[in-house]
Amino acid sequence: QKEVEQDPGPLSVPEGAIVSLNCTYSNSAFQYFMWYRQYSRKGPELLMYTYSSGNKEDGRFTAQVDKSSKYISLFIRDSQPSDSATYLCALYYGNNRLAFGKGNQVVVIP
Amino acid sequence: DAGVTQSPTHLIKTRGQQVTLRCSPKSGHDTVSWYQQALGQGPQFIFQYYEEEERQRGNFPDRFSGHQFPNYSSELNVNALLLGDSALYLCASSLQGSSYEQYFGPGTRLTVT
Numbered sequence: 001q002k003e004v005e006q007d008p009g010p011l012s013v014p015e016g017a018i019v020s021l022n023c024t025y026s027n028s029a030f031q032y033f034m035w036y037r038q039y040s041r042k043g044p045e046l047l048m049y050t051y052s053s054g055n056k057e058d059g060r061f062t063a064q065v066d067k068s069s070k071y072i073s074l075f076i077r078d079s080q081p082s083d084s085a086t087y088l089c090a091l092y093y094g095n096n097r098l099a100f101g102k103g104n105q106v107v108v109i110p
Numbered sequence: 111d112a113g114v115t116q117s118p119t120h121l122i123k124t125r126g127q128q129v130t131l132r133c134s135p136k137s138g139h140d141t142v143s144w145y146q147q148a149l150g151q152g153p154q155f156i157f158q159y160y161e162e163e164e165r166q167r168g169n170f171p172d173r174f175s176g177h178q179f180p181n182y183s184s185e186l187n188v189n190a191l192l193l194g195d196s197a198l199y200l201c202a203s204s205l206q207g208s209s210y211e212q213y214f215g216p217g218t219r220l221t222v223t
Binding site: 004006008031032034036041042043044045046049088090092094095096097098099100101102103 | 114116143145150151152153154155158165166168198200202209210211212213214215216217219
């Protein structure tokens, strides 16, 4: 079983829709939960990170963590064409490395 | 605020050759990690350097080696290149003790023919 599972299937939404992305994980030792955005042929950009279960908002982005279910989510409200990118979840448990999901390609159609 | 920089942007090498990739961390950061990202995959951890020493290593053969300099910049060396080494190589920097908060550079795209 992989440490972090993220369904890589491309997601196409109309502009203004809510984008919902999620990852599941197997190791309950994970403490920090990150979301990165990666544009084509660029490096990942840290969007936000959370430490505890619950929600964290940053502008149009909301990260949600459910440690009991080992499930994390990212919601993008009022999606824009500029949000078209690959979104990667990354988890950390103190061993100096990030464990990434495969990434979710999102296309926002004007 | 200077972000993470990497050089070169991309390069093409032949099987069996050796390659060196370079990274300068974000201003104020002292820890550098290297990742390999194959097409359509998430980044895979190679190793991390702090205080000029390798602190943690992922599941990569010892053909992959690195170095960190006193100014915190770092190099990734790959010997005896294989076709499967073709990937985007990413450098990330962080502060010691806060390795959950890593900032990535633009990457070096390596093609092995």
